[in-house]
Amino acid sequence: MNNFNLHNPTRILFGENQIEKLASQIPEGSKILILYGGGSIKTNGIYEQVTEALETFKVIEFGGIPPNPEYAVLMEALSIIKSENITYLLAVGGGSVLDGTKFLAAAALYEGDTPWDIVKNNIPTKKGMPFGTVLTLPATGSEMNSGAVITRAETKEKYAIGGPGLFPQFSILDPTVIKSIPQRQLANGIADAFVHVLEQYITYSVGANLQDRFAESILQTLVEVAPIIIKDPSDYKAAANFMWSCTMGLNGLIGQGVPQDWAIHMIGHELTALFGIDHARTLAIITESHYTHNLESKKEKLAQYATRVWDITEGTMEERAKAGIQKTTDFFKSLGIDTKLSDYTDDFKGTAEEISTRFTDRGWVKMGENATLTPTDVATIVEMSY
Ligand code: NZQ
Numbered sequence: 001m002n003n004f005n006l007h008n009p010t011r012i013l014f015g016e017n018q019i020e021k022l023a024s025q026i027p028e029g030s031k032i033l034i035l036y037g038g039g040s041i042k043t044n045g046i047y048e049q050v051t052e053a054l055e056t057f058k059v060i061e062f063g064g065i066p067p068n069p070e071y072a073v074l075m076e077a078l079s080i081i082k083s084e085n086i087t088y089l090l091a092v093g094g095g096s097v098l099d100g101t102k103f104l105a106a107a108a109l110y111e112g113d114t115p116w117d118i119v120k121n122n123i124p125t126k127k128g129m130p131f132g133t134v135l136t137l138p139a140t141g142s143e144m145n146s147g148a149v150i151t152r153a154e155t156k157e158k159y160a161i162g163g164p165g166l167f168p169q170f171s172i173l174d175p176t177v178i179k180s181i182p183q184r185q186l187a188n189g190i191a192d193a194f195v196h197v198l199e200q201y202i203t204y205s206v207g208a209n210l211q212d213r214f215a216e217s218i219l220q221t222l223v224e225v226a227p228i229i230i231k232d233p234s235d236y237k238a239a240a241n242f243m244w245s246c247t248m249g250l251n252g253l254i255g256q257g258v259p260q261d262w263a264i265h266m267i268g269h270e271l272t273a274l275f276g277i278d279h280a281r282t283l284a285i286i287t288e289s290h291y292t293h294n295l296e297s298k299k300e301k302l303a304q305y306a307t308r309v310w311d312i313t314e315g316t317m318e319e320r321a322k323a324g325i326q327k328t329t330d331f332f333k334s335l336g337i338d339t340k341l342s343d344y345t346d347d348f349k350g351t352a353e354e355i356s357t358r359f360t361d362r363g364w365v366k367m368g369e370n371a372t373l374t375p376t377d378v379a380t381i382v383e384m385s386y
């Protein structure tokens, strides 16, 4: 096991009726900006619960943060934060609203002239404006990590930002919020969380038995609850397991002391930036090609995954590894998620070269757990996923 240094300061309030406890989590006298998305919270009762819980505070709201939080929209919120002397941010939404709020937490205290630099140059945020979250869509793990992904439509760019100042102070995880989530987003949430775990697990073994089993148990739980959630998102038991699995998939714990990959995400972000494909679906497009292309260096872990998560006990290591890849694709399809780029766009020709060139231009030339994945490999992987 590799050395590690783990600190996660986010308080989690998990369960039914936890939104009532909001006021106890925010410093008295705070002037709060509530941030939300396209309006789902106004029709499913979450908005009422939040505003009722914050009756004693001065509250302003900013809605309209779109999926793949858009820089231009966030800049409007930033000017409100400044003109209204906001002291506390509250994100109420899915990963996009949470990530947008993280960007604002960073930008509000940023001393440079152009907040886009935080994103473009990935400037780490040591101290951000304090914020909390009410999560309405399990998927990203953003509720308990310090990362965010920000999009700029104007230039078709999408980049990750982060830093120790971007952990939420608290996150409220009430599994009953799941019942209003559309099927497409439920499927996305399951697939995204699944790939978060894979990116921290399908690498090479460093003898971190516990981390391996953390990863496998999250994958098994997601496989177990997926059909139940898709059929009936109001099933509380399944919803609770789904929600906590998503959080645990990317709150830093399972990735400690082990090599990590993240190439699927890096490539997937480009597909969202170029074609607007949902984040989770971009991952489903790239996963099979990535693991097939890198079979040699990943086959031991892939075979372990196939055996422990999918119960594949027959065959050589390579055969089991390949069967594990196939099971993953089948799992995405069972969620109603297509796994080829051509399922989403007819305009895919040249995408492999375009993404590969972008990576070269940014100096992203040594990716993956072994730092051996080059832009040429990226082009091959994208082409295999056409
Ligand atoms: O905007 P509203 O009206 O709220 O509707 C949203 C949105 O249309 C809807 N929704 C959310 N909760 C709902 C609901 N509808 C009904 N009932 C509810 N309870 O779902 C739609 C999608 O929301 P979004 O926040 O975009 O989804 P998700 O949570 O999947 O977030 C995706 C974003 O997170 C980034 C992605 O790149 C993408 O931009 N990621 C963030 C990560 C992180 N911070 O650690 C890691 C991930 O790998 C990922 O890259």
Ligand code: ZN
Binding pocket: 140, 192, 193, 196, 265, 279
């Ligand atoms: Zn993701």
